Amino acid sequence: MTQTPDVGRRSLLRGAGGIVLGGGLVVAGASAAHAATSQNGWPASSSPSAIGITGLTVSGHTFPAGVRGGQVHTVLGYVARRFHSEVEALANPGCWGYNYRVISGSTSFSNHASGTAIDCNAPRHPLGASGTFSSAQVSRIRSILSYCNGVVRWGGDYSGRKDEMHFEINVRPGDSRIAPLVAKIGGSTPPPTTTWSTVKSGATGFRVTAIQHLLRARGQSLTVDGVFGAVTVSKVKAFQTSRGLLADGVVGPKTWAALIITVKSGSSGQAVVAAQKALTARGYTLTADGIFGATTASKAKAFQASRGLLADGIVGSATWAKLTI
Template sequence: MCELHEPTTPAVGRRTLIRGAGGLLLGGGLVATTATAAQAATSQNGWPAGSTSAIPVSGLSVGAATFPAGVRSGDVHTVLGYVARRFDNEVEALVKGWCWGHSYRVISGSTSLSNHSSGTAIDINAPRHPLGASGTFSSTQRSHIRSILSACDGVVRWGGDYSGRKDEMHFEINVRPGDARLAALARRIGGRGGAPTPTPIAWTTVRRGANGFRTTAIQHLLRQRGYSLTVDGSFGAITESRVISFQRSRGLVADGIVGPRTWTALVVTVQRGSQGQAVVAAQKLLTHRGYSLTADGVFGSMTATKTQAFQQSRGLTADGIVGPRTWAKLTA
């Protein structure tokens, strides 16, 4: 969990204390837990803070990740959900167990409550973007983050923009309760998290009679899926029959043509640590594109590096993971 936040804009007092009924911030980051104290507490950005029983909090799940304890209900949930979903779609996939939401605590070394305490902040893929580290995102990823922040019209702040110690995992609400900009943004992006409609993936259709790198990839992917055939780069009768069998197994039109729906079902997401025929296919495609690799079927550091270089050259998120969009560009 990130531990340091700067004052938001407009400035919020950094010395907001819990008061009443003995409600004082105690040494070591402990907080007095009386009801009056919880009701009086505010986080650094001016929002009422407290435990999940004291403030309205709703669960938040995006992609493979669930944010423990969720985030503040209502417009905050809509906006932070939007940020998380766009991050998952455009920057990098959210990782299970690496994303955090509400947490009632003070900022380390401060008397201010963290914005997590009011459910108005989230941390994304924290181990990959640790507190204090700078440059944990590629230039392409940062441009996508800028796009997300721009769409939020100043309502959301990124810890990577802190003037002091950076916190690149961290996104927080940057306006006070009642600010009309928050409600306007929530209305504009929609009440269900505002996940944008993904740009359709452009696949190259391959059919009987084709020869070359695309057919080679299809044959390796069919082998990955358990279909026996020789990888010779020639889309003949046997390859067509295997494609038809695969299509039938997936409830697709069994025409033997590898078009968008068949490609989508056939490709296998591979990344560092993966092994097998799908990795061989990815390695051969990368070599064809000018990123020379030994096609040994083991997705190691070199394959990840070459994948990232290819992704950067095509304007993709350079995460080193060969998912559908990267497959489509490799086989274009």
């Protein structure tokens, strides 16, 4: 969708709310018309809860105030994660999300006001500056945009004043391209930038615990102690042999892919315990009772949203990879 260039949109100054005026003056609690929408057509509100704003953290870097939940969270989270891993490591302060305000010099609401835009490393890529990324970095940004199939727009492409820190949803609510993109991001195979961890003899911790529970779920008998010792090595080799894999006792991408079990609401058993313990290790604390109930589904959805995955509460391949990386 072609949009009017966001010329004169805003100053670099960010706040928790209010309108940024010339000279850095912030007018808090700026009023807006009822049923306000941001420049891209999404509902905007001074009440974050009214439009479903939720937290966004990528690799330990928080976007203050978060972004719109659901599909928008999935897409912008994905963009942020790929930006961090492929373009430039995120840094705080300087990453921004929801901010209820109008575009500087305009009466239109910023896309930040609807929670449909993020800024990445603002101090390094100030408003109005051009060429703040290398040609290689721009090429990687183009790859991200191409993957998003027009759903996301980069401020570096504005025809007027550039805003190279800025990424925004570029389609209106309900656009037919959104759902397929969300499905692609959270589909049965991990997104291109997702990788599996490699766990082997001598390792300890929650990844080993998950592997041991998954081995038990796959019929291997062993004690779950979080230590990748001789017994665990032998059980991994036995499992690998049963699946026609190289029996080296190392849990790498192919072994992970064969070992994991998709779990969801209504599931029970050792694979659910593995998912519950992994979620707890990732900061989404819950009781590892082996029953995939409402609490586990809620924690799984929260984790998925934080990692830019489709927040459907189903722990499949993409979610397992993010949990154990």
